[in-house]
Amino acid sequence: MKTGNKDVPGKADIVFGIRKSKELMEKFPRTTEYFNQSFESYRTAIPKERVIVSEAFVAQAKNWKPPARFFQYNQDTGFHPIDEKQAKDKTHEGLRGMKRAHDRRESTKALSDRPQPAKANHPKPAKVIPKLVSDPKNYVVFAIGNNPKMLEKYPRTNRFRELVHRNFEAHLNGTAERRVAIQENVLEQVYNWDPPGEFWKMHRGHGKISPVDEKHARRETQKVFASLRQEHRKRESKKLEGNVEGSEEDDEISIAPTTTSDIQESNNGDDVGARTNSSRSGQSDEGTPDYNHAKAVDKPSNSRSETETTRTQPSQNSETPHSKKRLFIETASDIDLLETEMKNWDPSSIRYKLRKRFLARTIVVKL
Incomplete structure (x- = not known):
């Protein structure tokens, strides 16, 4: 054959x-x-x-x-x-x-099938051929920023942005193929609006808009999602930096001395776990009667402060390998909560790495 x-x-x-x-x-x-x-x-x-x-x-x-x-x-x-x-x-x-x-x-047919109003008995006017000009209210315009006048002139741009924001969470957590499918779905929904949406783009050089085809609309939609992802990462990074700085400042007073000399120096000064009203008011001379009297009065109610001191201070004879770094004291139950929360995080994210570094510098105590 x-x-x-x-x-x-x-x-x-x-x-x-x-x-x-x-x-x-x-x-x-x-x-x-x-x-x-x-x-x-x-x-x-x-x-x-x-x-x-x-x-x-x-x-x-x-x-x-x-x-x-x-x-x-x-x-x-x-x-x-x-x-x-x-x-x-x-x-x-x-x-x-x-x-x-x-x-x-189908859309054109539905418009033509609408009932027409009754015509009055008067001479027919001269036939006027209307210009085929699309309605700017149907435009979805890229690159117009947040100019209120432009957004009022092209209201469907805001509708398109709301559609993007509704799909952003799935786009952020999806794979590369899933992201492409979401972008295609967004374009499909815009084209299926009644009347269908039209994509235009603002040219910054001369401030005019021009229509774009489907290929360019797909590319511009991808840019919109990419810019949203970048802004999301910046916000998360700033939020994490603020949380870490705040936690370090709060934990400064609970840092335990790591050598014998540091412990002695800490005991000679203001003890973190056993501060009294007299030490806050400036009475720090141990030999004075006022100091001894205040110490004797506060001693029965100071059991909790002594417990906190034992929680926040390791043994005096052992030196930790992190003696040159800032340490954090946490209980075992708190550590379990932190590690459980981390299971849902992305291991490559900034907050996951910062939490890992925090846990590596944390001393766990059992109550």
Whole structure:
């Protein structure tokens, strides 16, 4: 049996990129049959399942008799065979374009079917051909900042931003493939608005706007999500830095001396766990009667302070390996709470690393 050239499509093959050529569509009739069979299932599927539907029809076409091959037509270079992955992408792209055209036709038909008001019996005015100018209220404009006048002029820009913010949490925690799917879903929702949204972009040089196609809209949407992720990281970093500095300042008074000389010096001065009202008022001469009297009076009620001192001071004969660093004293139950909270954190995040460093410099005491 004689086989044809593998680089030249036949009547049994499916060719992408020939929709605008009536002659080529007649030459490769299976292309029309392929898209017509798959369109209804694609149109009625929910957005998350449309990619699966398009991929299923690629596999189905390969099981036809004879099996269909997939080609891409270029006006300059001619026909080129493509692999299965490229065929799936081209099928999804073609079906998505067909659905948008179908939705526009349905929207126009619905507007034309509305009941018209009764006409008065007066002479017909001169026929005026209206200019086909789209409504600026349907524009979604990129790069206009937070200018109130511009946002009031193009209100759908705020609606688009709200849509992005609603999907930002899933976009932030998703994989690369999940993020692309979320961006595509956002664009799909804008195109499905009633009336459909139109993407424009502000040019900072001359301050005018111009329409952008789907490819540029996808790129600009990706930039919007990227800028939101960057702002989120900055806020988290500042928040963590503030929390760490505050915790270090609060724990300064509970730092235990790590050598024998430090302990003696601490006992000669103001003891952290056994401060009394007399020491706060400046009476620090141990030999004076007032000091001894205050010490005797405060001694019965000082049991808690002595307990805190034993909690915050390690043994005097042991030197810790962190003697040159700032130490933190925590109970075992507090450490368990901190470690449980860390289980839901990303190990590569800044707050996870800061918490790890804090725990490495913490002395655990048992009560």
